[in-house]
Structure formats: C-alpha cells, structure tokens
Amino acid sequence: MSSLNIGEISSLDRKREQATSTSHAIEIEVNGQPHKLEVEAREILLDTLRERLGFTGVKKSCDHGQCGACTVLLNGRRVNACLLLSVMADGDEVTTIEGLASENGDLHLVQQAFLIHDAFQCGYCTSGQIISTVGMLGEPWSNDSASLRESMSGNLCRCGAYRNIHTAVEEAKSSHQQREASTEEDFS
Amino acid sequence: MRPFQYQRAAGVREAIAKAEGCQTCSFLAGGTTVIDLVKLDVEKPEMLIDVGRLPMDTILRDEEGGLIIGANVRNSDLAWHSDVQRDYKALSEALLSGASPQLRNRATTAGNLMQRTRCPYFRDNYSPCNKREPGSDCAALAGYNRSHAVLGGSDSCIATHPSDMCVALAAFEATIRVEGPNGSRSIPFADFHLLPGDTPHLEHALEQGELITAVTLPPKRAGTASTYLKSRDRASYEFALASAAVSFGIEEGCIVEPKIALGGVATKPWRCYEAEKNLEGQVASLSVYEKAAEVALAEAEVFECNAFKVPLARNLLARALSEVEGRLARQSEVI
Ligand SMILES: Cc1cc2nc3c(=O)[nH]c(=O)nc-3n(C[C@H](O)[C@H](O)[C@H](O)COP(=O)(O)OP(=O)(O)OC[C@H]3O[C@@H](n4cnc5c(N)ncnc54)[C@H](O)[C@@H]3O)c2cc1C
Ligand code: FES
Numbered sequence: 001m002s003s004l005n006i007g008e009i010s011s012l013d014r015k016r017e018q019a020t021s022t023s024h025a026i027e028i029e030v031n032g033q034p035h036k037l038e039v040e041a042r043e044i045l046l047d048t049l050r051e052r053l054g055f056t057g058v059k060k061s062c063d064h065g066q067c068g069a070c071t072v073l074l075n076g077r078r079v080n081a082c083l084l085l086s087v088m089a090d091g092d093e094v095t096t097i098e099g100l101a102s103e104n105g106d107l108h109l110v111q112q113a114f115l116i117h118d119a120f121q122c123g124y125c126t127s128g129q130i131i132s133t134v135g136m137l138g139e140p141w142s143n144d145s146a147s148l149r150e151s152m153s154g155n156l157c158r159c160g161a162y163r164n165i166h167t168a169v170e171e172a173k174s175s176h177q178q179r180e181a182s183t184e185e186d187f188s
Numbered sequence: 189m190r191p192f193q194y195q196r197a198a199g200v201r202e203a204i205a206k207a208e209g210c211q212t213c214s215f216l217a218g219g220t221t222v223i224d225l226v227k228l229d230v231e232k233p234e235m236l237i238d239v240g241r242l243p244m245d246t247i248l249r250d251e252e253g254g255l256i257i258g259a260n261v262r263n264s265d266l267a268w269h270s271d272v273q274r275d276y277k278a279l280s281e282a283l284l285s286g287a288s289p290q291l292r293n294r295a296t297t298a299g300n301l302m303q304r305t306r307c308p309y310f311r312d313n314y315s316p317c318n319k320r321e322p323g324s325d326c327a328a329l330a331g332y333n334r335s336h337a338v339l340g341g342s343d344s345c346i347a348t349h350p351s352d353m354c355v356a357l358a359a360f361e362a363t364i365r366v367e368g369p370n371g372s373r374s375i376p377f378a379d380f381h382l383l384p385g386d387t388p389h390l391e392h393a394l395e396q397g398e399l400i401t402a403v404t405l406p407p408k409r410a411g412t413a414s415t416y417l418k419s420r421d422r423a424s425y426e427f428a429l430a431s432a433a434v435s436f437g438i439e440e441g442c443i444v445e446p447k448i449a450l451g452g453v454a455t456k457p458w459r460c461y462e463a464e465k466n467l468e469g470q471v472a473s474l475s476v477y478e479k480a481a482e483v484a485l486a487e488a489e490v491f492e493c494n495a496f497k498v499p500l501a502r503n504l505l506a507r508a509l510s511e512v513e514g515r516l517a518r519q520s521e522v523i
C-alpha cells in the first residue's frame with residue numbers, strides 16, 4: 001500500500017492552488033425566480049442551491065450520486081444536483097422542494113400523500129423522495145407494484161420508511177392519473 | 189474539489205479543436221462519471237469541454253432500417269424509445285437496469301460507453317492501481333476482489349467494465365461513429381474497448397480530440413428476440429455481479445443468429461463468439477443453453493473472492509437463453 005506523508009500532501013495542495021479555474025456568469029431559474037450569479041467552474045449545483053441561494057430543502061448526503069437526497073427537477077426532469085456543475089445548468093430551470101406548493105400554501109399532491117401516509121421517519125431523505133416522485137409522474141412507468149418500486153429506487157431511505165413511502169407514492173400516482181383523466185375530459 | 193477550467197462547446201468542430209493535442213482536457217456530457225471522479229481526485233482534468241448540449245441527441249432510422257443513436261441521447265430517452273423497446277429489447281432492459289432514474293436522465297450514450305470502472309481501488313487514491321497510476325501495482329489481484337473480472341484480466345488489472353448498456357450494444361454489434369481532427373471514422377463495437385494487458389490505463393480506441401457523435405445498430409433480424417438479465421447484490425441501483433445480453437431466433441426448431449455478451453465478469457463488454465458457434469443450428473433446449481453457457485465461461489480465471497461469479501454467470505446466461513426462447517414462443521402466438 002502506498003501512503004502519503006504530510007510533506008507530500010502539502011506539496012499536493014500547492015499544486016492544486018496553482019491550477020487555474022474559470023469564473024462564469026450564469027443565470028438559472030429556481031422555482032420560477034431568475035437568479036444571476038458568478039460561479040467558479042468547480043462549483044456544484046447542490047452547493048449553489050443550498051449555500052448561496054438558501055434552498056436548504058435540497059439535501060446533501062452521499063455527494064456521489066448514490067442516494068437521491070439531492071434530487072431536483074432540471075427543466076422538469078429529476079436529476080442528482082450533487083453531480084452537476086452549476087455552470088452546466090446555465091440557462092436552465094430548477095425546481096426544488098420549496099417550489100412545489102402553490103403560492104397560497106396549498107401543498108402539491110405528492111406532499112399531501114407523504115403527509116397523509118406518514119411517509120418518513122427522520123425526514124432527511126423526504127424532500128428528495130417527494131421531488132423524485134413528482135419527476136416520476138412524468139415518466140412512462142406502468143402501475144404495478146414492482147414498477148413503482150423500481151421507479152423510486154434512486155432514492156434511499158436510511159430509516160427504512162419504505163413501506164409508507166411506497167403507499168404515498170402509489171396514492172400520489174393514482175390521484176395524479178385521475179386528475180390527468182379529468183382534465184382530458186374537460187378539454188374533450 | 190481541485191480547480192479546473194470549463195468551456196461549453198458551441199459546435200462539434202470547436203469541441204474537437206479544443207481537445208486536440210490537449211492531454212489534460214476532457215469532454216463532459218451528463219457529468220455523472222466525470223464529476224464523481226474529479227470529486228474523488230481520481231480524474232484531474234485542467235479543462236472540461238462541455239459537449240452535453242451539442243445537437244447529437246436524436247434517435248433516427250437509417251436507410252437499411254438500423255438505428256442511429258446520437259451521442260447525447262440520455263439513457264432514459266433511449267431506454268423508453270418505442271423502436272428500442274420493440275426491436276432492441278435487451279438494450280432497453282440493460283439501460284433500465286443501470287444506475288437510477290435520476291442518473292439516467294443525465295447519463296448520455298457516449299458517456300455511458302466511456303464510463304470508468306467501479307473497482308474500489310481505482311476509486312481510492314491511496315491504493316496502488318495500474319489503471320489510475322500506471323506502474324503502481326494492482327491492489328485487487330491479492331486484495332478484496334469479489335467484484336472483479338474472471339475474463340479478460342491480466343497481471344496488471346482485473347477491473348470489470350461496469351456498463352450495462354455496453355453489454356447489449358456488444359450483442360447487437362453496434363458501431364461507434366467518431367469525429368476527429370482528421371475527419372470521421374467508424375469503430376466496430378468489439379474494437380472500441382481495450383483489454384487491460386500491461387496498459388490498463390488505455391481503455392478505448394479513441395485518439396486525443398476524437399468525439400463520439402453517434403452509435404449505430406444494424407437492423408433487427410426478423411424473427412429474433414432478445415433479453416438482458418442482471419444479477420447484483422440488491423434489487424436495484426447497483427452494478428452487475430454478472431449480466432447477460434442475448435439475442436437469437438428459432439427457425440424450424442433450430443437456433444439462428446445467436447448473439448451473446450456478458451457483463452460484470454469481464455474487463456470489457458464480453459462478446460461470447462465460441463458460445464454463439466456452439467448454439468448456431470442446434471435444436472433449442474435447456475441442455476443446449478447450459479452447454480453454451482459452459483463454453484462462454486470456459487476460459488474464466490478466478491481469484492480469492494470471486495469464484496462464485498463463474499456459476500452465477502453460467503446460470504444467468506442459460507436462463508437468459510431460455511427467456512429468449514419463451515419470448516419467441518409468445519411472439520409467434522401473437523402472429
Ligand atoms: C451511483 C451510480 C450508479 C451507477 N450505476 C450504474 C449501473 O448500474 N450500470 C451502468 O451501466 N452505469 C451505472 N452508472 C454509471 C452511469 O451510467 C455513467 O456515469 C453515465 O452513463 C455516464 O454518462 P455521462 O453522460 O454522465 O458521462 P460524463 O460523466 O459526462 O462523461 C463520461 C466520460 O465520457 C466522455 N465523453 C462524454 N461524451 C463524449 C463524447 N461525445 N465523445 C467522447 N467522449 C465523451 C467524457 O470525457 C468522460 O470521460 C452509475 C453511476 C453512478 C454515479
Ligand atoms: S447527495 Fe446526491 S445522490 Fe446522494
């Protein structure tokens with residue numbers, strides 16, 4: 001096994017300092033509001049959202065795409081904010097948990113389903129689970145229970161609250177489908 | 189995370205011109221491999237050239253009825269595409285078995301082809317690894333090699349190729365279209381990924397500055413069916429311990445056009461030519477499948493912790509072959 005001594009580590013650090021970075025003026029829309037900011041190339045979208053824009057509902061857990069806690073919608077599709085450079089999202093629209101409820105405070109149907117079914121224990125994974133469910137509703141998954149579980153497999157829950165999460169997601173999906181069907185009727 | 193420069197490429201030619209002759213430049217598409225590895229300090233690019241928005245994101249039929257898949261088509265869009273679901277089922281199933289829905293929404297076709305191994309020693313900067321640091325040794329050979337390859341390894345490296353998509357592309361005999369400083373060329377899938385030999389840091393056939401623009405698939409042969417089976421430590425969101433992509437048809441009771449590739453057990457997406465020869469023209473039966481599976485693993489070389497992969501891959505392949513027979517039977521009922 002090779003190991004580094006302290007001297008080598010500090011020379012590594014110096015090397016890093018010497019490497020150059022670029023700075024970029026970007027514009028992203030978060031929950032309908034435009035934000036202009038200057039980011040370094042290496043800044044991660046998850047950190048921009050949490051540390052600079054105050055959207056702390058988005059959670060950091062593994063920081064390597066392995067848990068789903070950081071799930072946001074990027075132009076309407078669910079993605080892991082921990083594996084995106086903020087500069088890559090220049091010009092894009094982001095939705096976080098803070099942007100789901102309507103302006104008068106009515107919760108999104110997925111939020112309601114999670115509340116009704118007590119679909120959490122500590123709550124740390126919950127905003128990722130909810131955003132992920134919203135993203136899932138726009139994807140072509142079938143309704144059987146195995147597909148439903150697979151469709152949510154990108155969100156881990158360390159507390160193991162899966163039973164109630166499953167029930168909440170199932171209900172959210174069926175109310176979403178009913179709503180879609182009734183709006184189709186309205187138009188026909 | 190170490191600093192680096194970033195540029196969004198305005199066009200294919202610009203991206204190539206930027207990357208040409210720049211050893212420390214790397215293309216960036218979805219970012220799900222690159223950003224992960226830069227965070228771990230395993231990849232140390234000085235410049236990331238973002239090609240993720242270049243208009244290489246369509247799935248088209250070619251004149252012969254094959255498919256042209258743009259380099260930037262997201263894994264989820266490819267998996268759900270109706271032509272892929274109908275004609276290249278194993279590809280759709282392979283994609284849907286990989287990573288998570290969130291990651292697949294970012295991951296691109298080219299990025300998936302180019303993803304790096306998940307060998308824990310490669311991802312850990314403090315272990316020796318010939319792939320990460322040529323000449324430093326391989327910690328897996330005498331280490332915890334449960335996830336490692338039993339086919340295609342060398343004295344320098346036994347890291348598995350992690351992709352599911354690539355296993356299906358190997359079985360479907362895809363071609364990689366590349367644009368480079370000296371024009372365009374096509375690389376047959378079997379020649380794209382390299383065996384580790386004594387240069388495990390060289391993983392693919394691309395020259396510096398070459399950009400993947402598309403992956404093409406030959407037309408589906410009428411009367412065939414395909415499947416992808418994957419075995420792993422948990423039901424989802426996990427890399428393969430072993431996987432198999434299989435396609436063939438049955439004419440007058442006999443197997444035609446068998447195509448087989450294995451994943452999770454080899455240092456590159458592993459096409460099984462001998463096993464295919466073994467199946468060709470045989471009367472379809474479980475014992476024929478089992479024999480072919482035995483042939484596919486005949487050259488396997490096991491290490492302290494991964495001997496289980498040989499029977500696992502063998503059984504999985506036999507099961508995948510039976511599954512295709514079942515699909516063919518159901519298809520003919522429908523017709
Ligand atoms: C937690 C986790 C779990 C995963 N599980 C699985 C799994 O089960 N199965 C599986 O198959 N995969 C899995 N993956 C890997 C995932 O599929 C890849 O990370 C993804 O496909 C890479 O695509 P990308 O577009 O994000 O690539 P990027 O990270 O953008 O790029 C990857 C590589 O491709 C190169 N590249 C990108 N575009 C081009 C181009 N046009 N021409 C030339 N080079 C290019 C880049 O330079 C880089 O070297 C997992 C990943 C994570 C993080
Ligand atoms: S924090 Fe992004 S997936 Fe875990």
Ligand code: FES
Pocket residue numbers: 119120121122123124125126156157158159160161
């Ligand atoms: S509720 Fe605690 S991690 Fe899911």
